[in-house]
Amino acid sequence: MLTIKTLIDMHATRLSFTGRVGLVPTMGYLHEGHLSLVRRAREECDHVVVSIFVNPTQFGPKEDLSKYPRDIDRDLSLLDPLGVDLVWMPMPEIMYPSAFQTWVDVETLTLRLEGVTRPGHFRGVTTVVAKLFNAVQPHKAYFGQKDAQQAAVIRQMRRDLSYPIEIVVCPIVREPDGLAMSSRNVYLDPQQRKAATVLYRSLSAAKEAYEDGVRDAETLRQIMKDVLAAEPLAEVQYVSCADYDTLEELDTVTGKALLSMAVFIGKTRLIDNVVLG
Numbered sequence: 550m551l552t553i554k555t556l557i558d559m560h561a562t563r564l565s566f567t568g569r570v571g572l573v574p575t576m577g578y579l580h581e582g583h584l585s586l587v588r589r590a591r592e593e594c595d596h597v598v599v600s601i602f603v604n605p606t607q608f609g610p611k612e613d614l615s616k617y618p619r620d621i622d623r624d625l626s627l628l629d630p631l632g633v634d635l636v637w638m639p640m641p642e643i644m645y646p647s648a649f650q651t652w653v654d655v656e657t658l659t660l661r662l663e664g665v666t667r668p669g670h671f672r673g674v675t676t677v678v679a680k681l682f683n684a685v686q687p688h689k690a691y692f693g694q695k696d697a698q699q700a701a702v703i704r705q706m707r708r709d710l711s712y713p714i715e716i717v718v719c720p721i722v723r724e725p726d727g728l729a730m731s732s733r734n735v736y737l738d739p740q741q742r743k744a745a746t747v748l749y750r751s752l753s754a755a756k757e758a759y760e761d762g763v764r765d766a767e768t769l770r771q772i773m774k775d776v777l778a779a780e781p782l783a784e785v786q787y788v789s790c791a792d793y794d795t796l797e798e799l800d801t802v803t804g805k806a807l808l809s810m811a812v813f814i815g816k817t818r819l820i821d822n823v824v825l826g
Contacts, residue, residue: 550629552636559637559684566634568595572687574678577601578618579627582722582730586691587631589719596634598685605641607673618735637685644680653679655702655709661796662698662789662809663820674699675706682712689715693722695729697807697822701796721821723749729821736817744782745814748821751776755790755808759825766790766799766806773810784813793824802826 553559563570571594573586590597601624608614621638628636652672658664659671682690692700700718707716722730727749728742737745751773758772769790777783791798793805802825809822 550625550633550636552625552638554638554640554643556639556643556684559639562635563598563684563686566596569688570594570596570598570685572681572685572690573597573599574681574690574692575599575601576603576617576732577624578620578732578735579624580722580730580732582693582695584627584631585722586693586719587628587633589717590689590691591632593717594689597632598635598637598687599628599633600637600639600681600685602637602639602644602677602681604644604673604677606645606676607670609667609670612667618732644677652676653706653710655705658698658702658705658796661791661798662787663811664698666786666811671699671702675702678703679706679710682714687714689717691717691719694718694824695721695731695821697809697824698796701794727753729819731819733817733819737814741782741814741817744780745817745819747777747780747783748810748812748819751788751810752808752821752823756823756825759802764802766802769802769808773808777810777812782814786811786813786818793826 571590573590575583587597587599603617605614653675654672655675664671692703704716707714726746728745754776755769755772758769763769770788773788777785788810791807793807799806804826806825807822808825811818811820
């Protein structure tokens with residue numbers, strides 16, 4: 550497994566690859582969710598590139614970039630047995646050189662859900678992913694369903710900018726009690742960790758109602774809110790029942806839909822979702 554930091558080395562190594570290349574973009578502090586993406590890429594591609602870059606431009610003014618968990622040695626030890634060909638760990642000055650002023654901005658999709666409370670977040674995401682696509686030139690790029698809106702935004706960017714890349718969205722990997730795996734879970738104390746299971750319990754309750762025939766979107770949203778309200782440590786930021794592709798809030802579920810939410814447990818902001826239909 551080769552590890553590099555410069556763009557020149559990235560380009561040179563990419564030229565040496567023959568066959569199909571898969572890219573797994575990450576911000577490091579890897580968990581089983583990330584590793585499931587790597588395994589999927591390994592199954593489907595001749596070469597696998599993992600990027601590790603804590604992207605400063607997707608953090609808002611009230612989000613502490615310096616506190617984002619990092620452990621490169623641990624990350625590399627997890628990736629090494631999985632058959633990864635290359636780990637690219639660019640420095641911020643490589644991704645954002647001095648006087649940087651060019652951005653990729655997907656407009657409408659980014660104004661909903663996460664975009665309401667995290668303005669500018671997706672501009673940072675799409676810009677850095679576009680730069681990763683340009684540098685690695687993968688045939689396939691792998692993202693997790695847990696960041697459902699991010700996946701939808703990147704699919705839109707791929708279509709709009711005509712990237713010849715297949716976007717593969719892989720299922721959420723959960724702990725045995727249902728909590729979606731996230732690098733942010735490390736911030737939870739034992740009491741908060743137990744309380745955090747309320748996200749999946751609320752989603753599961755709404756999904757069960759859907760499977761029992763409920764199609765009224767507001768009813769499904771209210772089911773989620775009621776379960777969340779029963780947890781004293783949960784502070785709800787949003788609850789959504791939206792179209793899977795456009796992320797527009799629904800009145801009635803008639804096709805593929807996304808149940809999603811953002812909830813603070815203590816000071817830790819968690820997101821989760823399930824897909825209907």
